[in-house]
Amino acid sequence: MMFKRMVFLIFVALAALTALTTVPATANVIYTWYTISTSPTMSSFASEIVLDGAPHIQLDWDNCGLPSCPPISDNGIVSISFIPNGAAAPVHHPSSSDVYDHINLNLEASGFLTGSINFNTGFEDISMSSVGNVWTVHAIEGDSLYDSSCFYTGFCKGITGYFAVSPSLVPEPAPLLLLALGLAAFALFQGSKKSRIG
Numbered sequence: 339m340m341f342k343r344m345v346f347l348i349f350v351a352l353a354a355l356t357a358l359t360t361v362p363a364t365a366n367v368i369y370t371w372y373t374i375s376t377s378p379t380m381s382s383f384a385s386e387i388v389l390d391g392a393p394h395i396q397l398d399w400d401n402c403g404l405p406s407c408p409p410i411s412d413n414g415i416v417s418i419s420f421i422p423n424g425a426a427a428p429v430h431h432p433s434s435s436d437v438y439d440h441i442n443l444n445l446e447a448s449g450f451l452t453g454s455i456n457f458n459t460g461f462e463d464i465s466m467s468s469v470g471n472v473w474t475v476h477a478i479e480g481d482s483l484y485d486s487s488c489f490y491t492g493f494c495k496g497i498t499g500y501f502a503v504s505p506s507l508v509p510e511p512a513p514l515l516l517l518a519l520g521l522a523a524f525a526l527f528q529g530s531k532k533s534r535i536g
Contacts, residue, residue, distance in 0.1 A: 377496025
């Protein structure tokens with residue numbers, strides 16, 4: 339019986355130590371694009387938006403391709419990438435040369451992303467917005483998109499779709515370890531109670 343109490347105390351101590359040394363992780367939320375309908379200028383569109391999990395994200399600045407501009411990560415946007423018409427290289431945000439950013443995003447409880455995205459990296463222009471959960475691409479064009487028909491004034495536009503949260507979010511390992519330790523300690527404690535009764 340003394341051995342079981344010792345094991346119980348060791349499990350409790352380990353659980354407490356794990357809880358004290360675990361830094362709470364802030365999981366990024368990944369939204370993936372799903373196409374509803376294509377358009378004459380856009381046969382395909384792939385996009386992924388990674389956010390820090392804040393329910394509302396707003397970024398609004400002009401002529402900010404400067405070192406004095408606020409860090410993008412402070413505004414809740416980890417990254418945004420677009421691949422129109424199978425372009426070889428995706429368009430990335432943030433960019434070190436952004437000319438303007440007008441981004442307004444809402445992380446809906448339903449798992450959809452709504453709002454609007456308008457930015458210019460200095461090389462590419464992106465403009466898209468949602469009505470409800472359905473997004474429409476109003477314009478994408480840029481120097482790096484020469485292989486996708488969205489080059490210079492050849493705006494690609496009109497494709498519709500939606501952004502939905504990625505289903506691949508998994509629990510953090512530290513809370514799972516704590517749960518396992520707690521269950522093991524509970525089982526040992528229950529076993530010791532039964533042996534005292536019997």
